[in-house]
Amino acid sequence: MGVEFDGGVLTAVTTLLGAAFGAGLIAVVHGLRKRPDDPQSGAGSTGLLQRLRQRVPQDWTRRRVTVAATCGVVAGALTGWPVGALLTTAALLTLPGLLGPDRQAARRTEQMEALATWTEMLRDTLSSAAGLEQAVLATADIAPAPLETELRALATEVRAGRPLPSALRAFAEAVDDPLADVVVAALLTAAEQQARQLGALLGELAESVREQVAMRQRIDAGRASVRTGVRVTVMVTLGITVGLVVFNRSYLQPFDTAAGQGVLAVIGALFAVAFGWLTSIGRIAEPGRLVSTATTVEAGGTR
Template sequence: MNPGNPVNPLAAVAPEVLVALTAAAAGLGVVVTVLGVRGRVPGPSGRPGRRGSAGLGRQALFGLGAGLLTLVLTRWVVAGIGIGLLVAGWQRLLGGNAEENRGIARLDALANWTESLRDTIAGAIGLEQAIPATAGTSAPALRPALNLLVDRLRIREPLPEALQRFADDVDDPSADVVVAALVLNARLRGPGLRDVLTALATSTREELDVRRRIEASRRSIRRSVQIVLLIVLGVMGLLAVFNRDYVAPYSTFSGQLALVLVAALMVAGLTWLRRLARVETHERFLLGAGGAR
């Protein structure tokens, strides 16, 4: 090296590495944009929640950083893009089932409210008075819908119509069963509502227990998949960084195509597992009952 002619650090970087960095950044940018458009978490009013958008932005940034770091260490374009997408979509592919957790929380809140409504009615007060009395002590998963129900009762909306709109707000098949019993009682004013609510609360508790056991077993499966995936990626990463001669064939064009195939099979397997973990819920039989808003 000629000391009078200093070397530009950027010139020491291979051109293919610079091209790879540019390609990875562009690819991750496209994916982050798609995730930002499609993966926004709706809030209570149907609009995207700020917390969900902030969490998505953090995951996208982590994915971008992980992809660029992988690209610099391995000089594999496919590895950089794949790791970046995996980190950005970790919650979607391998994280907890947020939708099922919300369903379990809503079912638990419904069971608690049914029991509270039954106990309040035991005090010889009407259903119109019992509902506002139980709304303030309800669980957060059910409280917004109950507050709307109380507001409708305050403006003298008929109880059956208000209950049907409450079922639309909750949007859960189990809530339809409870609401149907309340609507029948509001129209017929017959006895036995306490016994019906007791049976409904017991049935809801049994369904809640089953869904919790299923989610616990799926959580252990997800943890096992995460461990296996991290071990595989960790071994591949160590070989790519500390034993480049062993994995040198993957640096070629055909080797990168082979990595694309491996990554596609891995994503297909994770997507398949995610689809198997999806809970199939029954259709609501009161759907559209409150359509005359």
Template sequence: MTSYLSALGMLAGAVVALGLTGVVAALRGWRPEVRGVRRGLIRGRLVRVVEELPPGWRDNYRLLLTGAAGAGALMWSLTGWPVHGLLAFAAVAGLPFVLYPGGSGRREVARLEAIAEWLQQLASVRAGGKPLEATIVDLDTAPALLERPVRQLADRLSSGVPARRAYRRLADDLNSRIGDDIAQLFMDHVTSRGPGLARALSAQAALVARQGTDLRDINAERAKARSEARRVSLFAIAVVTVILVNGSYSQPFATALGQLGLLVLGVLFVASLLWLRRMAMLEDEPRTLLTAEERAKEKEGEAA
């Protein structure tokens, strides 16, 4: 029995050590080699979650991870138990997501406004009779939130990538229902080359701007739900902190078996916080175009 508990303790220590090593490696710029579409999807989801945070938290999140690793190591050294350190790390690293459950929604509103502005810019230039591809490539400015996907689209078009493929990649970069609608409009124009593109772009810009206004109103209504989720989460974290810091309360967890039980409780606790966060989030509209992963699976099916 003693050897079994020792093995559990070593396993818990190895898990924490691996996690802290991964944090240090990430802070130094290392990224896991996950090939193909899955790498882009995983990285895109992680980046999107961090980007939903307010600028102060978002821009300094790597520093926060450094502090979280230090807090985890300190808790481990003080208590002598690895799971205590892991929970301390998770508490510090997850603090901004607890303070801003489900995001504030402001970034998505700003993103819609940026898309509307860009479409209106394209409509203004296109009204002079310039081809769409040349308009996109030659447009000097783009809203800050769209600078990267717009630049990537312009680079693809200028390097000879077929227009339909470049527009489909734009939909992947935007990863939203609005992005699919814009890409579909561009691809339809590649097929028809009709004269009404400037009017269509202006109409799409007005539609996106109206959606941004509606989302702003919805976000204001859901602020109460986010506030409740934040209060519940902070109270729960405070209770857990008291239990871990107080020696008499944490005594049952001061064994290898207790560490395993604490790890399970910690996972359940994090899952409950994620559930609260999901309740406070606005659901994304379903996409109309196939995602990059779905297209890859479709090609694999055809090849088989």
């Protein structure tokens, strides 16, 4: 038999827990996204921080985390459920990406198309008897928009005197794309071993990238129904939950107890796992990288 909380005490506890959770979440996200690496720290801690940064979604800005935490505190105070505050905060952070368009996939497709365009530009520039370094510099000035930042950084480093192979590896690390690694690997071979027929190879690579883009678009179209099903499932679940809280609060009275909060936490965790699984089956598995950060060590030292 559950023990009922006093209303005022539960509201105060909910507010305090929600505020503490929100403040902690804001601090963690801000620290992971903004804090520079400490050059004096050990390699192990730096690697751990890097892995944590990679796991923080890019759209989890400090403003978004603050809004989500504030709404969580308000929801917890209105319902008197500490677990409800945590679930509301988590939902506001994760559901927009789940219910909205797959911007990450769209950006990846645009990046792949830009990579194919740049590869063709390199091929055409090399066909006019320009050297590889000159071709990279010439094409970087008219770079496709999705790769403009990375290519301009590549040109800047080359003009500053950095060896082309090292600059290309840094470019591959910045783009962080397996297909870009394939192109960079061909350019590295040409830069370090004076490979012949580079123009023809770049043409074949550009054609291969465009075929990958077309295949990806067909897969995305086929999986659109999966994402639609996920959105419908999530919206119906949330609609029923909000409707019960607003219009039939007495039906949810068992959650006002300590045991009820524990059950609510389990239910929330199960829904989170289910929604995460539904999202994962609608994603395309990416191949492994060819040019990794481990290969960025130069002959004369490290970057």
